[in-house]
Amino acid sequence: MNVRDKRWGWLSAGLLIIIIGIVAAACGGSDSSSSSAADTAAADTAAADTAAAAGEKKIVMGFLSNCEGPFGPFWDATLAGYYTALVQFAGATPVDPADPKAGVTGAMVPGTDVAIELNTNYGCSDDKADKALSEAKRLVEQEGVNILIGPLSGDEGIAVANYAKTQPDVTFLNGISGAQDTTLKVQAPNFFRFFSDGAQWTAGLGAYAYNVLGWRNAVTIGDDYSFPYTQTAGFVSEFCSLGGKIDERIWPALGETDYSSYIAKLPDNVDGFFLDVGGTGTVQFVNQFTEVNGNDSLQGKVMGGAFISNPAIIKELGAKVEGVVAGSALPSDATDANWTAYSDAIKAAYPEMVGNAANIFLAGYYNNAQAAILGLQAVGGNIDDAAAFQAALAGVEIATGVGPVTVDANRNAVGPNYVVEVNAMGTKTLFTVEGVDQSFGGAFSADTPNPDRDNPECVAGNPPPWAASITK
Amino acid sequence: MASGVDSTVGGLNGVMARAPWRAGSIFLLAILGLSLLGIGIQAASDPTLFAQITLNGLTLAGLYFIVASGFTLIFGLMRVVNMAHGSFYMLGGIIAYLVQERMLNPDPTSFALPEATVTSFVVPLVVSMLSIALLGVVIQQVFLRWNQGQELRQALITIAISIIIADQAVAHFGGIAKEISVPVRKSIELPIVGMFGTMRLVMLLVAILVGVGLLLIISRTRFGMIVRAGVDDRHMVSALGVNIQRVFAAAFFLGALLAGLAGVLGGAVNSVNKSDDGKFLLISLVIVIVGGMGSLTGAAVGAVLLGLIDSYSDVYLPDAVTNYGVLLTFFLLVFVLAVRPYGLFGRAA
Numbered sequence: 001m002n003v004r005d006k007r008w009g010w011l012s013a014g015l016l017i018i019i020i021g022i023v024a025a026a027c028g029g030s031d032s033s034s035s036s037a038a039d040t041a042a043a044d045t046a047a048a049d050t051a052a053a054a055g056e057k058k059i060v061m062g063f064l065s066n067c068e069g070p071f072g073p074f075w076d077a078t079l080a081g082y083y084t085a086l087v088q089f090a091g092a093t094p095v096d097p098a099d100p101k102a103g104v105t106g107a108m109v110p111g112t113d114v115a116i117e118l119n120t121n122y123g124c125s126d127d128k129a130d131k132a133l134s135e136a137k138r139l140v141e142q143e144g145v146n147i148l149i150g151p152l153s154g155d156e157g158i159a160v161a162n163y164a165k166t167q168p169d170v171t172f173l174n175g176i177s178g179a180q181d182t183t184l185k186v187q188a189p190n191f192f193r194f195f196s197d198g199a200q201w202t203a204g205l206g207a208y209a210y211n212v213l214g215w216r217n218a219v220t221i222g223d224d225y226s227f228p229y230t231q232t233a234g235f236v237s238e239f240c241s242l243g244g245k246i247d248e249r250i251w252p253a254l255g256e257t258d259y260s261s262y263i264a265k266l267p268d269n270v271d272g273f274f275l276d277v278g279g280t281g282t283v284q285f286v287n288q289f290t291e292v293n294g295n296d297s298l299q300g301k302v303m304g305g306a307f308i309s310n311p312a313i314i315k316e317l318g319a320k321v322e323g324v325v326a327g328s329a330l331p332s333d334a335t336d337a338n339w340t341a342y343s344d345a346i347k348a349a350y351p352e353m354v355g356n357a358a359n360i361f362l363a364g365y366y367n368n369a370q371a372a373i374l375g376l377q378a379v380g381g382n383i384d385d386a387a388a389f390q391a392a393l394a395g396v397e398i399a400t401g402v403g404p405v406t407v408d409a410n411r412n413a414v415g416p417n418y419v420v421e422v423n424a425m426g427t428k429t430l431f432t433v434e435g436v437d438q439s440f441g442g443a444f445s446a447d448t449p450n451p452d453r454d455n456p457e458c459v460a461g462n463p464p465p466w467a468a469s470i471t472k
Numbered sequence: 473m474a475s476g477v478d479s480t481v482g483g484l485n486g487v488m489a490r491a492p493w494r495a496g497s498i499f500l501l502a503i504l505g506l507s508l509l510g511i512g513i514q515a516a517s518d519p520t521l522f523a524q525i526t527l528n529g530l531t532l533a534g535l536y537f538i539v540a541s542g543f544t545l546i547f548g549l550m551r552v553v554n555m556a557h558g559s560f561y562m563l564g565g566i567i568a569y570l571v572q573e574r575m576l577n578p579d580p581t582s583f584a585l586p587e588a589t590v591t592s593f594v595v596p597l598v599v600s601m602l603s604i605a606l607l608g609v610v611i612q613q614v615f616l617r618w619n620q621g622q623e624l625r626q627a628l629i630t631i632a633i634s635i636i637i638a639d640q641a642v643a644h645f646g647g648i649a650k651e652i653s654v655p656v657r658k659s660i661e662l663p664i665v666g667m668f669g670t671m672r673l674v675m676l677l678v679a680i681l682v683g684v685g686l687l688l689i690i691s692r693t694r695f696g697m698i699v700r701a702g703v704d705d706r707h708m709v710s711a712l713g714v715n716i717q718r719v720f721a722a723a724f725f726l727g728a729l730l731a732g733l734a735g736v737l738g739g740a741v742n743s744v745n746k747s748d749d750g751k752f753l754l755i756s757l758v759i760v761i762v763g764g765m766g767s768l769t770g771a772a773v774g775a776v777l778l779g780l781i782d783s784y785s786d787v788y789l790p791d792a793v794t795n796y797g798v799l800l801t802f803f804l805l806v807f808v809l810a811v812r813p814y815g816l817f818g819r820a821a
Contacts, residue, residue, distance in 0.1 A: 251794065
């Protein structure tokens with residue numbers, strides 16, 4: 001072996017190391033094999049005999065969420081939402097009230113003697129569309145699931161909705177993924193979302209910034225993927241419709257940890273920022289922002305989306321985010337009958353989870369699982385005709401913590417949105433925007449460009465109907 | 473060194489192999505020149521911003537250096553590609569956070585986070601560094617020692633360890649980023665730069681101290697002498713009667729200790745984040761390959777290059793492509809490998 005060969009040896013070894021490194025980094029160093037199979041639970045898998053006896057198609061319900069990746073910590077919350085709906089509406093009993101993973105037994109279609117078989121080889125994704133898709137395929141094609149509840153995050157939802165088109169006999173209900181395209185653009189006839197999308201969660205924010213805080217120009221900062229695009233689209237559309245200007249839209253890569261240079265770049269001569277840096281990034285961004293600008297620098301200057309109003313994030317950031325105004329699909333301070341009924345249902349099934357009532361991850365799975373049960377009830381537990389079941393599902397009205405929710409023609413929820421202020425208790429609702437639909441007062445349709453780095457454009461005129469009533 | 477290699481091989485093959493390298497180098501140099509020109513023009517238009525992000529880049533480089541110096545020490549001496557190095561970094565932050573949480577005992581009903589005192593910062597720092605160092609030695613003794621010289625096997629073992637650590641971390645620590653509280657004022661006013669994070673400056677200072685300390689250890693102590701000799705020829709050192717196993721254990725102790733230190737500093741400046749393990753492993757690999765295996769100066773230069781690229785690309789790339797800033801890191805890698813296959817300060821094995 002001569003010296004030249006040696007050099008090539010080291011060179012290729014170096015490249016090999018880099019490739020391994022990239023793979024390790026891409027997988028967050030934790031690309032362990034799917035733990036779904038390992039998550040065996042003692043739930044009811046053999047209860048479907050009664051259905052088979054009636055000669056009808058067995059009802060097998062599957063669950064797809066994130067047990068790894070940036071949203072992995074919300075795995076239990078999503079399971080709790082899913083099973084709480086089954087306990088409340090399908091008469092199931094939790095196996096272990098302290099642990100949602102243990103599953104439930106005895107789920108029946110209400111008003112019938114048809115059992116719902118719950119598949120407990122849960123779909124475990126990691127925030128990546130390909131993983132969600134392969135898990136959805138596994139559940140549908142190998143496990144024989146004919147109703148699937150999930151997935152959790154933006155790009156995953158788009159992928160699963162597209163897959164739904166190839167499986168017309170299977171009915172898909174979203175978990176809590178919030179990209180606009182999932183329902184507005186993909187329009188799979190068998191994909192339902194009984195929870196609003198990310199843009200709907202910002203209804204009222206743009207008008208609050210323009211009319212109440214007096215912002216005239218703003219800069220947006222969000223992770224570079226479909227969910228923050230959707231949230232930013234809602235804010236931009238409403239703020240610009242009133243005459244506001246967006247000076248710049250900044251998109252750090254998802255998973256960035258050092259935001260200091262992005263923060264240095266933020267212009268001084270701007271009235272405020274719309275912040276939609278998500279998950280762990282929120283904590284880092286806010287810490288680095290306050291490091292340079294002072295502990296109370298966010299108040300009046302920064303508005304946020306779903307991340308900054310999340311109870312877990314608020315707990316981590318403390319007083320730094322006190323007074324920050326954000327859009328939220330849920331009012332953590334509500335005390336009315338709807339909210340009480342919803343949180344009591346969680347308490348009855350999983351007492352330790354009641355603190356997560358205002359966690360959208362729990363609520364999204366709760367809404368969609370409930371819709372599936374009520375849809376089954378509407379067809380008397382007979383899903384032989386998938387199209388009839390789906391038609392019934394489209395007409396279901398579910399009971400949620402924020403009141404009754406229905407879906408529109410694209411099978412996406414229409415419901416209220418809350419503009420909240422972060423305070424020492426969590427959040428305080430400033431005002432509610434009722435009946436927000438996915439078109440966002442006419443701004444979005446199947447023909448408008450997909451929300452992305454540059455879209456929607458900032459155009460004045462045609463403000464959404466609720467904007468005029470939001471004043472000082 | 474590289475030209476020496478070529479001349480020994482000589483002949484037509486050598487000439488033919490070198491020609492494309494030259495064309496590639498010229499191309500890459502042209503790109504480098506253009507980017508420097510671009511940065512220069514931007515810098516002239518807003519010197520304050522330039523000063524801020526340069527300091528951001530340098531302080532970040534400090535953190536990178538502390539992590540990578542431990543990695544290069546282990547890599548250079550033992551030829552162990554420690555794929556669990558990023559996990560050491562992440563665990564360092566987690567342990568310090570958990571110890572500090574116990575010490576500060578935050579009131580769960582209170583909204584304000586307690587401020588750390590010097591003690592409640594230094595104790596978690598030391599506990600965390602020592603725990604990680606011990607963990608490093610245990611891993612080296614239990615898993616790697618009997619696989620000496622089997623580089624691929626060692627790499628695979630450490631990958632397995634890093635996966636186990638990552639999954640355990642998310643199970644027991646959760647995925648929400650946490651911040652380690654520090655006893656200093658958050659920011660200070662600097663000339664030209666304006667307000668700047670105090671802990672970032674502290675981090676840079678610590679990195680410089682670590683660098684100087686390591687240089688002194690390597691150049692002035694018996695341990696350092698053995699390490700230097702070991703980097704060049706392990707077998708000869710062993711044959712001369714040095715207990716190379718003890719030196720290996722010490723190197724692992726020191727390398728892991730540094731990763732733990734960096735984890736705590738990173739946790740105080742950015743946050744303790746479950747997904748940092750993969751990121752910092754990759755950064756260490758890139759720095760070591762750019763700087764040259766086992767070279768401390770190389771690690772410092774590599775860290776500075778990476779830190780500055782990271783910082784400048786966030787700001788000076790057009791908004792549409794800032795996301796791809798990380799690619800520039802790999803252009804740097806390709807460039808260095810093309811021009812100097814052993815890294816900027818590396819030598820042939």
